[in-house]
Amino acid sequence: MSIGLGCKEVAVRELDNSSQDKELFELCLKHASNDKERARNIYIHRRIAELKNKEPNLDQNEKWPMLIPLLILYTLGTIGVL
DSSP states (O other): OOTTOOHHHHHHHHHHTTOSOHHHHHHHHHHTTTOHHHHHHHHHHHHHHHHHHOOOOHHHHOSSTTHHHHHHHHHHHHHHHO
């Protein structure tokens, strides 16, 4: 998603630039009984839902997310044994 653009703007821009998901648009067109304006609205609604549901990949932010807690526990265990 582009920086500074909302989900709706991204979906509308996809439709205007013909970079939309062809399969999804065909499905929307079929669902809208070949009414292109209604299919456009359905497509925008579905793309907004897809864009909002994208969750950030937490593993990409931190390669080993459990490394620090494991080091802390290991250090406390070692100190406790001594």
